[in-house]
Amino acid sequence: MAHDLYYSPNPPEDGMLTITGPEARHISRVMRHEVGNVIGVVDGAGAEHEVELTAVTANRVVGRVLSKTRYAREPEHRVAIAQAVLKGDHLAQVCAQATELGVSRIIPFQSARTVGRLSSAKLERLCAVSLAALKSSTRTLLPVIDAPVEFGDLLKLDGGFEQVLVAYEDETGPGLDTVLKRGASSVLVVVGPEGGFEPFEIDALKAAGAVSFTLGPRRLRAETAAVAVAAMTLGLLGDLG
Amino acid sequence: MAHDLYYSPNPPEDGMLTITGPEARHISRVMRHEVGNVIGVVDGAGAEHEVELTAVTANRVVGRVLSKTRYAREPEHRVAIAQAVLKGDHLAQVCAQATELGVSRIIPFQSARTVGRLSSAKLERLCAVSLAALKSSTRTLLPVIDAPVEFGDLLKLDGGFEQVLVAYEDETGPGLDTVLKRGASSVLVVVGPEGGFEPFEIDALKAAGAVSFTLGPRRLRAETAAVAVAAMTLGLLGDLG
Numbered sequence: 045m046a047h048d049l050y051y052s053p054n055p056p057e058d059g060m061l062t063i064t065g066p067e068a069r070h071i072s073r074v075m076r077h078e079v080g081n082v083i084g085v086v087d088g089a090g091a092e093h094e095v096e097l098t099a100v101t102a103n104r105v106v107g108r109v110l111s112k113t114r115y116a117r118e119p120e121h122r123v124a125i126a127q128a129v130l131k132g133d134h135l136a137q138v139c140a141q142a143t144e145l146g147v148s149r150i151i152p153f154q155s156a157r158t159v160g161r162l163s164s165a166k167l168e169r170l171c172a173v174s175l176a177a178l179k180s181s182t183r184t185l186l187p188v189i190d191a192p193v194e195f196g197d198l199l200k201l202d203g204g205f206e207q208v209l210v211a212y213e214d215e216t217g218p219g220l221d222t223v224l225k226r227g228a229s230s231v232l233v234v235v236g237p238e239g240g241f242e243p244f245e246i247d248a249l250k251a252a253g254a255v256s257f258t259l260g261p262r263r264l265r266a267e268t269a270a271v272a273v274a275a276m277t278l279g280l281l282g283d284l285g
Numbered sequence: 286m287a288h289d290l291y292y293s294p295n296p297p298e299d300g301m302l303t304i305t306g307p308e309a310r311h312i313s314r315v316m317r318h319e320v321g322n323v324i325g326v327v328d329g330a331g332a333e334h335e336v337e338l339t340a341v342t343a344n345r346v347v348g349r350v351l352s353k354t355r356y357a358r359e360p361e362h363r364v365a366i367a368q369a370v371l372k373g374d375h376l377a378q379v380c381a382q383a384t385e386l387g388v389s390r391i392i393p394f395q396s397a398r399t400v401g402r403l404s405s406a407k408l409e410r411l412c413a414v415s416l417a418a419l420k421s422s423t424r425t426l427l428p429v430i431d432a433p434v435e436f437g438d439l440l441k442l443d444g445g446f447e448q449v450l451v452a453y454e455d456e457t458g459p460g461l462d463t464v465l466k467r468g469a470s471s472v473l474v475v476v477g478p479e480g481g482f483e484p485f486e487i488d489a490l491k492a493a494g495a496v497s498f499t500l501g502p503r504r505l506r507a508e509t510a511a512v513a514v515a516a517m518t519l520g521l522l523g524d525l526g
Contacts, residue, residue, distance in 0.1 A: 117502040141509045146501070181503045219526025258526040260387070260519075261358040262422045268382045271509070272516035272525065278501075279517045285460025285499040 047094075048075060049084040049182050051175060056109045061085055061095050063105040072100045082110065088178060088186030090115045118185050119283035122230035124149035124203060127270050128237035129162045129192055134267040139170045141271045143177035143187050146278050150174075151201070151232075152192040157239035162192040195245060199252045203232060208254040210234040211269055212246050215258040220276050223257045233277055235270045288335075289316060290325040290423050292416065297350045302326060302336050304346040313341045323351065329419060329427030331356045359426050360524035363471035365390035365444060368511050369478035370403045370433055375508040380411045382512045384418035384428050387519050391415075392442070392473075393433040398480035403433040436486060440493045444473060449495040451475040452510055453487055456499040461517050464498045474518055476511045 050071055052063040063071065063085065071077050079097050085107075086092045091114055095107035127138055129152050139150055150170075152162050162170075170189050178186050193201070206228040209220070213236070224231065234249065246256055259269055278284045291312055293304040304312065304326065312318050320338050326348075327333045332355055336348035368379055370393050380391055391411075393403050403411075411430050419427050434442070447469040450461070454477070465472065475490065487497060500510055519525045 119501075141506075141512070144503060144505050144509050145513060146503055180506065183503055219520070219523070221520065221523075221526075260360075260525045262385060262387055262424055264385050265382075265421065268385050268512070271382070271512055272386060272520075275513035275516045276520045276525070279460070279462065279513075279520070282460070282462075284501045284513065284517070285462075 047082055047084050048077075049086060049179060051088060051179055052085050053087050053089070055087070056093060059109050060098070061093055061107050061109055064103060068103050068105045071105045072102055077105070083107070086178070086184045088175070088184070090118065090185045092116050092184045116184050117182055119146040119148075119278055119281070121228070121278070121281040121283055122148040123274065123277050123281070123283075124151065124205065124230070124232045125270055125274060126151040126153055126198055126232060126234040128153055128155045128235065128266065129158050129160060130237060130266055131159050135162070135166075136170055136173045138267050138270045139174045139189060140177045142274045143174045143183065144181040145271070145274045146183070146283055147187055147274050148185065149188040149190070149203070151190045151198065153195055153198045154192060155195045155237055155245055156242045158237045159239075167191060198234070199248055205230050205232040207231045208234065208249070208252070210241075210246065210249050210254045210256045211236070211259055211273055212256040213240045213263065214243070215256045218257055220257050220259070220273070221280055223255045224277060224280050226281065231277060233273050235266060235273060238266050288323055288325050289318075290327060290420060292329060292420055293326050294328050294330070296328070297334060300350050301339070302334055302348050302350055305344060309344050309346045312346045313343055318346070324348070327419070327425045329416070329425075331359065331426045333357050333425045357425050358423055360387040360389075360519055360522070362469070362519070362522045362524055363389040364515065364518050364522070364524075365392065365446065365471070365473045366511055366515055367392040367394055367439055367473060367475040369394055369396045369476065369507065370399050370401060371478060371507055372400050376403070376407070377411055377414045379508050379511045380415045380430060381418045383515045384415045384424065385422040386512070386515045387424070387524055388428055388515050389426065390429040390431070390444070392431045392439065394436055394439045395433060396436045396478055396486055397483040399478045400480075408432060439475070440489055446471050446473040448472045449475065449490070449493070451487065451490050451495045451497045452477070452500055452514055453497040454481045454504065455484070456497045459498055461498050461500070461514070462521055464496045465518060465521050467522065472518060474514050476507060476514060479507050
């Protein structure tokens, strides 16, 4: 990754890649790229194209594909975070930081102690924040951000995860390093809302196969717990260095 | 910790603790505590007193000390973060989250690519943010937040750390789990500014005994790197669960 990185979901056609919309304006007007320059373009689905520009206008940038890589700089393990809907802009912070760190999917959910709901406008903002983090972090795979689900549907979720963990503030038992299966290729970690989980929710998660763990005796804000969990999980799986 | 937790640096005298200022108003007016109620009071230096209130007015709350503990809920290891000064409010976010996670000291520093300076007003705000995080996280020890130091003085800093590590964005070698000494009782981790370190700065840190590590191939924003480093370090040392 030796050049500027941009995002475009368009696939190449006959070896040529076309970028339109705000990203084209950014390339042409802000970064002032010219014909002949080479840029990187990620499609958010894992592909990265090295592109030599052949036409640059304000709204449309075209280039010849020089090379293609798949899943460059992506973690080997799929780590997903189910995060209870949070007040204010905290869920956006979680989406940005989880995207940078390498999380593959973020599932917002409503639980007993969740305050407020996630509007479709707010969900759109989460996706925009995640896309910005994709580019700043040079990721090639854009995390999926689900529409918010009810707690009951979270229990029934079939994401093909090998392991489901839940950070529980009243857990006094094992920590993440004890419960996390090192061989698992995919793991979902559930993090509660500001007020934590109701005990019946933890019981239901455990009945559905989840394993609870503690983050220690200090009380973490939900957004701090989510980012700590993302970093520690990816770190323990060997995907953060 | 079964009751409300408040902060007062005043030591008890003859078994009585006096709380004044905004925290007294918070106890009396906002939380409406009355004579006879039992609250917890931390002094930020490790002590926590269980106090039965004997006098409650708007500006002065007095109580009898029932019991005292030292360093409750504190990590066993001292983990300090040296963080390059950041733009906007990002250093405040780092101070809040590092405090919650259990960091013992935060050392802001100026480096070659640092943008802007840390004014004394901003430093005061960092301390206020850290104090709020102390209370929300139920910590008993308030992290020290140093006045900002020049990079050269960071090299000469004698904090009695058993190990000094530096997160380096161009490092392709070992990760944190490889370089972190598990037996070390105190460690300082250095995190750079938005634009990263100059190679000569890494050379100088290494010459002073620091070991560099990678956080993986993705590019992390400085504040995300700092929080990830705090969580991963405390986690690997067994202090996050």
